[in-house]
Amino acid sequence: MNANIPKTLNEAIRHFADPDNCLKTTIALRWPNGVTCPTCGSKEVTLLSTRHVWKCKSKHPKQQFSAKVGSVFEDSPIGLDKWFTAIWLMANCKNGVSSCEIARDLGVTQKTAWFMLHRIRLAMNTGSFEKLTGEVEADETFIGGLARNMHKNKKVKITGTGGAGKAVVMGLVDRKSKQVRVVHVPNVQRDTLQTQVRKYVQGGSYVFTDAWLGYHGLDREYVHNVIDHAEAYVQGNVHTNTIENFWSLLKRGLKGTYVSVEPFHLFRYLDEQAFRYNNRKTDDGSRFVETLAGVTGKRLTYQHLTGKDESASALS
Structure with missing residues (x-):
């Protein structure tokens, strides 16, 4: 997998400008043993290539799904090419990258970039339970x-x-x-x-x-x-x-x-800096892969992020 990952930001932008490369990378990380339905777990799925989505053969709601479903990308209209660029910058800029800069680089609004960066921070939260020793x-x-x-x-x-x-x-x-x-x-x-x-x-x-x-x-x-x-x-x-x-x-x-x-969001910025510090000995491509591997099984809605969804559980 790592052999196919770009080494620099310039290579990454060119490589992931192709939607097929984005999809192949997502599949390799998320479904190394074959694509499965995120709803029922069935491997009996069919790729609808013209739309880059799959359809599960089992009868249930949400038979059709994309690579974004069940990840921090879910319900995002932003293409994976822009998501991957944002992840690369976030994982490898030593002092972080602001939402204003991401907005200019990707051609999105500052509000959209801010939401994207917080979802990437959630992907960086490994939730390790291994205790420190020595x-x-x-x-x-x-x-x-x-x-x-x-x-x-x-x-x-x-x-x-x-x-x-x-x-x-x-x-x-x-x-x-x-x-x-x-x-x-x-x-x-x-x-x-x-x-x-x-x-x-x-x-x-x-x-x-x-x-x-x-x-x-x-x-x-x-x-x-x-x-x-x-x-x-x-x-x-x-x-x-x-x-x-x-x-x-x-x-x-x-x-x-x-x-x-804001103190309400501080723990997310702590996760971001701790991720880069803990992975500082690896190269840019490896940090990108590590972040991208963490997007699955996590969800952060705008309502929860802004504190408007009081019923949502804390994603920390």
Whole structure:
């Protein structure tokens, strides 16, 4: 499969300009053992080549289906050629790519591009349940505007570390595999932070944190090493520099590319940056394939994305 995947953006645009190449790539990733009906799972399907859709021989509603059905592409009038270009850019632009830029590049509206990018972020969410082991760094950061840029009425409310009113993000990174887990949390209290550590880190592992009180007590389940940043940033192998490097990448994208991110959508941007970080050692084509492989079995409607569909379950 990877042998047929373009190596550069220029090659990708030319290759996927042909609808047949888009369809072949989708089939190879989604149905490696043959096309099956997404409704009943039957392999007794017939290709209607003039319309690029299949028809299931079993009698049931929605007998006809396209390659978009049952994926983040479902109900989208945008062609797969434009979708694939957007996926390539999203998977490989180190600091992300804005909806305004995608809109200009693809010839769609900014609103359409914004919706497309959020659906691609959903495809990037692998939902891995493998726990981190070995040496793991844990840290938290605040996402929000700088105090000096705030209106004076809001600035006076800021106290302590300046985190009031900002979103809190917690991250954990495995030093050996350099795999990161990142999550939007409600606060930096002990129960919140330690719950996330237990969720993502195997018991008995080495955990490295700063001296924040929220991490006190981890030594009951982990080998807890603490670096007090008031005294030093590195003491031997005790530091949190790896996760702090990830924070710099994350904030570069949020501040430089996306500029304004609603807390309601923050977890999707975290999934995006974590995906690129965890796959940074692979090439552009492999990151594209990895993202495209994640589109199946996921659905994100505009009503749910904008919070208008209250009955929908969270897609995180």
